[in-house]
Amino acid sequence: MKKISFSLLLISLLSACASDKPADVAQAPAAEAQQPAAQETAPAQQTAQATAPVATDALEDPNSILSKRSAFFDFDKSVVKEEDKPVVQAHGQYLKEHADRTVEVQGNCDERGSSEYNLALGQRRADAVKKMLVVSGAGAKQVTTVSFGEEKPRATGHNEAAWSQNRRADIAYK
Amino acid sequence: MKKYIGNISLVLLMTFALSAHAALDIEITGAGEHQIPVSIVPFAGEDLLSQKISDVIASDLKRSGMFRLVDTAGKTPHETSEVVYADWSAADALTIGSASKLADGRVEVKFRLLDTHKQSQMLGQSVVARMDQVRAIAHRISDLIYEKFTGDAGVFSTRIAYVNKDGGMYRLVVADSDGYGEQSVLTLKHPIMSPSWSPDGSHLAYVTFEQGRAVTYIQSLYTRQRFVLAAFPGSNSSPAWSPDGKQLAIVLTREGNSNIYLVRPDGTGLKRLTYTDAIDTEPSFSPDGRYILFASDRGGSVQIYQMPVDGGFAERLTFEGNNNFSPRYSPDGNGFVYMYSTGGQFYIATMDFQTRQMQVLTDVGWDKKPSFAPNGKIILFATESLGRGILATVSSDGRVKQKMTPQQGDIREPMWGPFLK
Known part of the structure; x- marks a missing residue:
């Protein structure tokens, strides 16, 4: 029983954090990375x-x-x-x-x-x-x-x- | 209620949203040798949920290749007292259940697995959860049914990671093993490679080119925080966690050719393991943590080798094929899966340590980057269909195959995650 609830809790935690603020996290590294991209291309x-x-x-x-x-x-x-x-x-x-x-x-x-x-x-x-x-x-x-x-x-x-x-x-x- | 094994109340701390649609279209071919006939009756009240529990369970069981779904012929018992066992003799088992909304907005899901021949209950459970966790509950029910019949733990609740390349954008994605619930962990305009799960499923190590060369990062899937694991001069790549999570094997070119090193997750304690002028790469820890498999061209062609975790003599394990790449131990440690190359084509193959027999499991000829599901019964890999990179799975006996085509982009570098304990 415990196993299930804990697993679900982990799933929810994982999912929660993953979707919490996807835009911020996704954009920050991309923006950082823009400079080397320009250099490379x-x-x-x-x-x-x-x-x-x-x-x-x-x-x-x-x-x-x-x-x-x-x-x-x-x-x-x-x-x-x-x-x-x-x-x-x-x-x-x-x-x-x-x-x-x-x-x-x-x-x-x-x-x-x-x-x-x-x-x-x-x-x-x-x-x-x-x-x-x-x-x-x-x-x-x-x-x-x-x-x-x-x-x-x-x-x-x-x-x-x-x-x-x-x-x-x-x-x-x- | 007394007949249920237990009543679980879930404490839900944070919000999350499931993707409304599947991110992947799934096509299944083949079937297990002895498929178990089961009937999954629609749950009472499930029409009110975002996902029908019985559909998710049916889809899970069908995808496994171990079960054959027997039509319910319109009969819808929801309680044991409503079951007329004579109606269900074509199936070995029957799943019934119900979902009802509670006053606090949560949902209570009850299910029973009934043996139609013995006319008795095999499993019974009641779970209270939030509305948006219905899919996770259904996967757990599928896991329980799978384990009850096969003796192996189900992997329907586990997750997979992969890279989706769409135009110039690269997304590191984590999704349910059936492709639902896709969530971007990282989005970059630079290539992302080699995602590797920590043994507890809490972190991913991976490689990106955002610093102009291959640098390895570790990112928490809970906090989303990430940090550099290795950014030495040259390439820093191919991270693989040890089973105890206390170190990673990694490939560096800081001293010339690609060699394998060990490093702690905080980036300290760097230790070199291989000392060849050849390419040594793609390390994978044995489940007992004592050995490392890797690919090397030290013998002329690229082959799979195994060495002790502290370095030393490396034994060559593959001799067939032009080249062999990407070895990963099976979860029981009795063998490994790898990419077998012959005649310019690439296939997924397994090898057994005892017999040293190889078995080629796929036939597309463009099959890359295999990894085992944590129960060892399914292998996930990347392949190609109609010019697009897609996910595929094959059962470890080669019988059941599945293709999962993304709605957009090319899928690369998949890696099956661990059981969430």
């Missing part, structure tokens, strides 16, 4: 603003290899593909020449596998790109890494065309 824009006074910055030249900011990966792999190496190496060289600039390498995965494994794999991809940037001349302190796992896909389809876009590490200038 508009890295190109931000870079443009930051470097606007320097008209000759190769980062701004759409014809420069530096306009490419991504390295792509095979399924379940974290080795930078041969065709993307020149891109990563060029950014490594640029960072060497611009010691004041810093980048965040953001590792991503396709949606296959578990979300937690993909979070780990995305980190490994980001680390692989960081390693190549540093080998190419960037200072280790100029490069931070983060993994978004499968949580922030660029393409949303459930097919190889989308997946190949999402197995990616982006070089985001801060």
